[in-house]
Amino acid sequence: MNTRIYRIIVLVGSLAIGILSGVSWTASAGSSSDSTTENVVATVTEKDIAYTPEELVVHLGQTIQIENHDPFDHKSRVTQQLENGGLGHIAVKDHLDKPGSRFSFKLKKAGRYEIRCMLHDGMTATIIAVK
Numbered sequence: 001m002n003t004r005i006y007r008i009i010v011l012v013g014s015l016a017i018g019i020l021s022g023v024s025w026t027a028s029a030g031s032s033s034d035s036t037t038e039n040v041v042a043t044v045t046e047k048d049i050a051y052t053p054e055e056l057v058v059h060l061g062q063t064i065q066i067e068n069h070d071p072f073d074h075k076s077r078v079t080q081q082l083e084n085g086g087l088g089h090i091a092v093k094d095h096l097d098k099p100g101s102r103f104s105f106k107l108k109k110a111g112r113y114e115i116r117c118m119l120h121d122g123m124t125a126t127i128i129a130v131k
Helices: 002-031
Strands: 040-044 053-059 063-068 074-081 087-097 101-108 111-117 123-128
Touching: 040 053, 063 087, 087 101
Parallel strands: 040 063, 053 123
Antiparallel strands: 063 101, 074 087, 074 111, 111 123
C-alpha cells in the first residue's frame, strides 16, 4: 500500500512540475519586448461583424494580421487615436478584406490605434502599440 501511495505522490508531483514549467515558459515568452516578440504574429479576427479581440496590445515592429472569417467583405482602416480623442495618422487605409483572406501590417509609432470597418457601422477595435 505504501508503494502505491508513493507512486501517486510522485505522479502528482511530476504533473505539477510539468504544468508549472509550462506557465513559467509562457509568462517569460509573453513578457519579452526584444526581437523575439517581433516574430510573434498578433491576430485580429473579423467574424460576425466584429473584431476579436476588441483590444490588442502589441510591440512596435510586431506583425499584426487581420483575418476575415465572415462570408462577406470588410474594409479595414487603422487610424492613430490622438490624446484629445480625435483621429490622427492613417496607418492602414481602407484595406478590402475578402472572405477567407488575411493581411498583415506593422505599426511604427507607439500609441493607441482604432481599427474600423468602413462597411459596417460600429465594427471597431483598439490596438495599443508599446515600445
